[in-house]
């Protein structure tokens with residue numbers, strides 16, 4: 414498959430905005446090219462449009478080349494950009510699983526791209542053939558979320574590979590929760606599959622949801638297209654600095670992940686002892702999808718106690734389900750205490 418044949422013609426032909434920092438290469442001393450304010454505030458200069466320092470660090474961490482990395486204002490920016498690169502509004506469509514992360518459908522709707530949904534099984538599993546069958550000649554992209562939100566499970570890696578190998582278009586694997594999973598990332602397969610885009614984020618395991626930094630990993634050709642379409646200075650200086658610092662202390666992140674996994678186990682065992690709980694779905698993420706016997710009064714009760722969890726009872730196969738993010742040890746014990754009080 415030639416990826417370039419899948420790109421919208423207007424994007425292929427696009428002459429991107431060329432910023433002052435794009436046009437000057439080399440070492441300057443006096444910068445009078447970008448209409449910045451010359452007075453030092455620490456932030457008076459535009460940021461590096463391609464975040465090269467940051468990408469070098471991420472490249473070494475993920476064992477890819479910097480030219481296989483795109484950085485966005487959250488993964489949400491990457492989701493929107495790839496849709497705009499490949500999907501012709503009013504004509505093309507995407508295939509997603511149901512239930513899955515809500516942004517794929519929202520981004521598609523904003524871009525006037527139709528969405529075809531494939532129901533997951535009752536245990537939130539999927540098959541490649543089910544997904545591939547849904548695709549038609551106008552399907553440009555398939556989105557796979559693994560571990561899946563809101564169910565928490567990783568999807569079968571063999572089935573995912575079959576989708577990548579057999580789908581005649583772009584496959585996006587959203588790995589926002591991969592650091593909590595035992596499954597290895599599909600980043601290892603990047604060189605094998607030119608139609609693959611992997612999304613990861615600093616919002617979950619890295620504890621940096623506030624800085625808004627999402628990563629896309631793909632073939633250099635696709636990364637080039639993303640760079641061409643993105644706003645010139647999409648990652649601000651503050652974000653770049655914070656994330657560089659975080660990358661300097663990977664041990665801290667590892668510890669945080671291991672604490673969250675331990676707390677996840679605590680929640681699972683404490684919840685299993687409650688008679689109001691009907692089922693806890695297996696989780697490879699930092700949250701649990703829990704089926705209660707009757708979820709609505711519990712959701713309301715917790716809200717009144719100012720404990721906020723996510724009502725997922727209306728999503729496909731989510732009857733009576735609530736989604737709980739793993740919190741601090743204290744928060745988790747407060748949640749369990751409240752549920753025990755409710756049940757007695």
Ligand SMILES: *Cc1c(COP(=O)(O)O)cnc(C)c1O
Pocket residue numbers: 486487488489490514558562587589613614615616617622625626627
């Ligand atoms: C939280 C989450 C993200 C992260 O989005 P950001 O914009 O990077 O914060 C992406 N995908 C899924 C499935 C998520 O649950």
